[in-house]
Amino acid sequence: MEKILVPVDGSEQSHKAVGFAVDLANHYHATIYLLHVFKLTIVPEGLGEYVVSDRVQLRALGDKIIAAAEDEAKGHGVERIETAVVEGDPAERIIDYAKEHDVDIIVIGSRGLGTFKGLLLGSVSNKVTHRADRTCVIVR
Ligand SMILES: Nc1ncnc2c1ncn2[C@@H]1O[C@H](COP(=O)(O)OP(=O)(O)OP(=O)(O)O)[C@@H](O)[C@H]1O
Ligand SMILES: [Mg+2]
Numbered sequence: 001m002e003k004i005l006v007p008v009d010g011s012e013q014s015h016k017a018v019g020f021a022v023d024l025a026n027h028y029h030a031t032i033y034l035l036h037v038f039k040l041t042i043v044p045e046g047l048g049e050y051v052v053s054d055r056v057q058l059r060a061l062g063d064k065i066i067a068a069a070e071d072e073a074k075g076h077g078v079e080r081i082e083t084a085v086v087e088g089d090p091a092e093r094i095i096d097y098a099k100e101h102d103v104d105i106i107v108i109g110s111r112g113l114g115t116f117k118g119l120l121l122g123s124v125s126n127k128v129t130h131r132a133d134r135t136c137v138i139v140r
Contacts, residue, residue, distance in 0.1 A: 013109025091127035
């Protein structure tokens with residue numbers, strides 16, 4: 001166990017996932033990879049499509065989310081931490097990142113910032129755990 005990927009969205013569950021990954025990293029002397037994916041929201045309006053969220057703001061928010069997670073991990077003694085903020089479909093980018101960096105495990109929250117709380121799994125954790133070709137841990 002050398003590389004642990006933790007996708008973070010700033011939610012309570014992703015915070016818990018970081019905590020779980022910290023314990024694993026300390027046990028195995030592994031590197032934690034913190035990844036945030038932001039996505040522009042586009043609404044169809046009349047004939048055109050308008051981008052309603054701002055790329056610069058979303059990246060800045062992502063940087064803050066990552067910084068908070070990094071502080072948390074560092075504060076609990078993790079020495080090796082890599083961070084990334086990327087744009088795109090969250091699940092797709094998480095799966096790609098896991099492959100590109102050849103991580104050993106993905107530690108992901110069961111739910112995130114979504115407001116519909118009826119399901120046990122959010123769409124991102126659902127897609128990642130079904131499609132990623134490596135070990136996944138869902139943190140509840
Ligand atoms: N944009 C993102 N970047 C990185 N990780 C994410 C992102 N969105 C979700 N995650 C990860 O996936 C976990 C589950 O979040 P998910 O988005 O699937 O649930 P949800 O927000 O409750 O539902 P939905 O987004 O389908 O409404 C989070 O705890 C986090 O670990
Ligand atoms: Mg979500």
